[in-house]
Amino acid sequence: MFPSFSKPSATPEPSSWLARLRAGLSKTRAVLATDVSDLFSRYPKIDDRLYDELETALITADVGVRVAEQLIEQLRRLQKERKIADGAALRDVFRQELTTLISPLEHPLDVSSHRPFVIMVSGVNGAGKTTTIGKLAKHFQSQGKSVMLAAGDTFRAAAREQLTTWGERNNVTVISQEGGDAAAVIFDAISAAKARGIDIVLADTAGRLPTQLHLMDEIKKIKRVIAKADPTAPHETLLVLDANTGQNALVQTKAFNDALGLTGLVVTKLDGTAKGGMIAALAVRPNAQNAQPIPVRFIGVGESIDDLKPFVAREFVDALF
Numbered sequence: 001m002f003p004s005f006s007k008p009s010a011t012p013e014p015s016s017w018l019a020r021l022r023a024g025l026s027k028t029r030a031v032l033a034t035d036v037s038d039l040f041s042r043y044p045k046i047d048d049r050l051y052d053e054l055e056t057a058l059i060t061a062d063v064g065v066r067v068a069e070q071l072i073e074q075l076r077r078l079q080k081e082r083k084i085a086d087g088a089a090l091r092d093v094f095r096q097e098l099t100t101l102i103s104p105l106e107h108p109l110d111v112s113s114h115r116p117f118v119i120m121v122s123g124v125n126g127a128g129k130t131t132t133i134g135k136l137a138k139h140f141q142s143q144g145k146s147v148m149l150a151a152g153d154t155f156r157a158a159a160r161e162q163l164t165t166w167g168e169r170n171n172v173t174v175i176s177q178e179g180g181d182a183a184a185v186i187f188d189a190i191s192a193a194k195a196r197g198i199d200i201v202l203a204d205t206a207g208r209l210p211t212q213l214h215l216m217d218e219i220k221k222i223k224r225v226i227a228k229a230d231p232t233a234p235h236e237t238l239l240v241l242d243a244n245t246g247q248n249a250l251v252q253t254k255a256f257n258d259a260l261g262l263t264g265l266v267v268t269k270l271d272g273t274a275k276g277g278m279i280a281a282l283a284v285r286p287n288a289q290n291a292q293p294i295p296v297r298f299i300g301v302g303e304s305i306d307d308l309k310p311f312v313a314r315e316f317v318d319a320l321f
Contacts, residue, residue: 017306017309018315018318018319020301020302020304020307021301021309021315021316021319022319023271023301024270024271024301024302024307024319025270025271025276025301025316025319025320026271027271027272027273027274027276028061028270028273028274028275028276028277028320029319029320029321030274031057031060031061031274031277032057032058032061032320032321039053039054039057039087039091040087040088040090040091040094041087041088041091042087043087044086044087044088045085045086045087046079046084046085046086046087046090050087050090051072051075051076054072054075054094055068055069055072058071058072058277060274061274061275061276061277062246062247062274062275062276062277062278062281063277063278063280063281064247064250064277064278064280064281064284066281066284067101067277067280067281067283067284070101070284071094071097071098071101071280074097075090075093075094075097078093078097079093091321095317095318095321098280098317098320099313099314099317101280101283101284102279102280102283102313102316102317103313104283104292104293104295105265105279105282105283105293105295105296105311105313106295106296106311106312106313107264107295107297108297108310109236109264109297109298109310111140111145111199111200111235111236113235114230114232114233114235115197115198115199116148116190116193116194116198116199116200116201116230117199117200117201117235117236118190118201118203118226118230118233118234118235118236119136119200119201119202119203119234119235119236119237119238120186120203120205120222120223120226120234120236120237120238120260121133121202121203121204121205121238121240121266122205122208122219122237122238122239122240122256122260123207123239123240123241123252123256124207124208124209124210124242124252125207125208125209126207126242127207127240127241127242127268128240128242128268128269128300129153129204129205129207129240130153130159130162130163130166130204131162131166131268131303132240132266132268132298132300132308133149133163133166133202133204134162134163134165134166134167134169134170134305135300135305135306135307135308136202136298136308137149137166137167137170137172137200137202138170138305138306139298139308139309140199140200141170141172145199145200146197146198146199146200147170147172147198147199147200147201147202148172148173148174148175148189148192148193148196148198148200148201148202149163149166149167149172149173149174149175149189149201149202149204150174150175150176150185150186150188150189150190150201150202150203150204151163151164151174151175151176151177151185151204152182152183152185152186152203152204152205152206152222153182153204153205153206153207154177154178154180154181154182154185154206155206156206157178159204159206160176160178163176163204164176169305173192173198175188175189175192182205182206182218182222183221183222183224183225183226184225186201186203186222186225186226186229187225187226187228187229189201189203190226190229190230190233191229194230203226203234205219205222210251210252210255210256216255216259219259219260220259220260223237223260236263236264236297237260237261237262237263237264238262238263238264238265238266238297239252239253239256239257239260239262239264239265239266239294240265240266240268241253241265241266241267241268241278242268242269243267243268243269243270243272243273243275243276243278243279244269244272244273244275245275245278246273246275246278247278247281249267249278249281249282250278250281250282253265253282253294257294262294263294263295264294264295264296264297265282265294265295265296265297266296266297266298266299266300266308267279267282267296267298267299267300267311268299268300268308269300270299270300270301271300271301271302271307276320279296279299279311279316282294282296295311296311297310297311298310298311299311299316
C-alpha cells in the first residue's frame with residue numbers, strides 16, 4: 001500500500017522568505033559592510049581607496065578575482081560616463097550592475113513539459129542533496145504536483161533512511177533497495193511513476209568527487225539507464241552545490257557538466273557562509289564567450305523545509321544590502 005498525497009500546507013508569505021533570505025545572507029553581507037556604515041557611505045568622495053576596498057570585499061565574499069575586476073572596471077566606467085560624484089549614488093549603480101551580472105542565472109524550472117518530469121540530482125558528498133530533494137518535494141507539492149522519490153544513493157544506508165524520513169514527512173512514496181544498483185532503483189521509480197500517474201520523480205544519487213573517475217563513469221551510466229526508462233529523461237539534471245565551497249563550486253560545476261550536461265544548479269547553505277558571492281562567479285562562464293551560464297534553479301538559506309526557493313536575482317542582491 002502506497003501513501004496518498006496529502007493537500008500541501010499553505011505557501012509562506014513572500015515577506016517571510018525575504019526576511020529569511022536577508023538573515024541567511026548576513027555573513028556575506030557583513031563582508032561588504034561594517035556595523036551601520038557600508039563601504040560607499042564611508043567614502044563620500046569617490047577615489048581609488050573605495051574601489052580598492054570594494055574589490056577586496058568582493059574577493060573576500062568569493063565572487064572571484066575575475067568577476068571582481070569586471071565589476072570594478074564597469075563601475076569606474078559608469079562613474080566617469082555619468083559623472084557620479086558621491087558614494088551613495090555609486091552604490092545604487094553597483095547594485096544594478098551586480099543584479100545585471102547574475103540575472104542570466106535566474107531561470108525558473110518549468111516541469112510542465114513531461115509527466116512524469118524526471119529530475120536527476122547529483123553532487124559531492126555533504127553538499128546537501130538528500131535534504132534538497134526533501135525540500136524540492138515540498139516545493140512541488142505546494143504547486144499541486146504529486147511526487148515520487150527514488151533512493152539512488154545505494155552506497156549509504158543513512159541516505160536511504162534520510163530520504164525515507166523526508167518521504168514520510170511529505171507523505172510521498174520512496175522507491176528504494178538495500179544494496180541495490182542505483183540505476184535499477186531509479187529505473188523502477190520511473191516505471192512506477194508512469195503507472196501511477198505521478199507528476200514529478202526526484203532521483204537521488206550517491207555523493208562523489210569529480211576526481212573519483214570510476215564514480216563519475218557510474219553516474220553517466222545512471223543517466224543512460226534513465227533514458228531507457230524514458231527516452232526523453234532526465235528532463236532536468238541538477239547539481240547541488242554547498243556555498244561554503246566558494247570558488248571550488250566552479251570546479252565541481254565544470255566536472256559534473258562535462259559528465260552529465262547539467263541543466264540547473266541548486267546552491268545550499270548560504271546561511272552558513274560568508275562566501276555567498278560565489279553566486280556571481282557562477283554567472284561568468286570561463287572560456288565560453290557568449291555562452292549562457294547554467295541556471296541557478298533554487299537557493300537554500302536554512303534547515304527548514306521552506307528554506308529552499310527559486311533563485312531571483314534582484315531579491316538576492318537586495319538581501320546583500
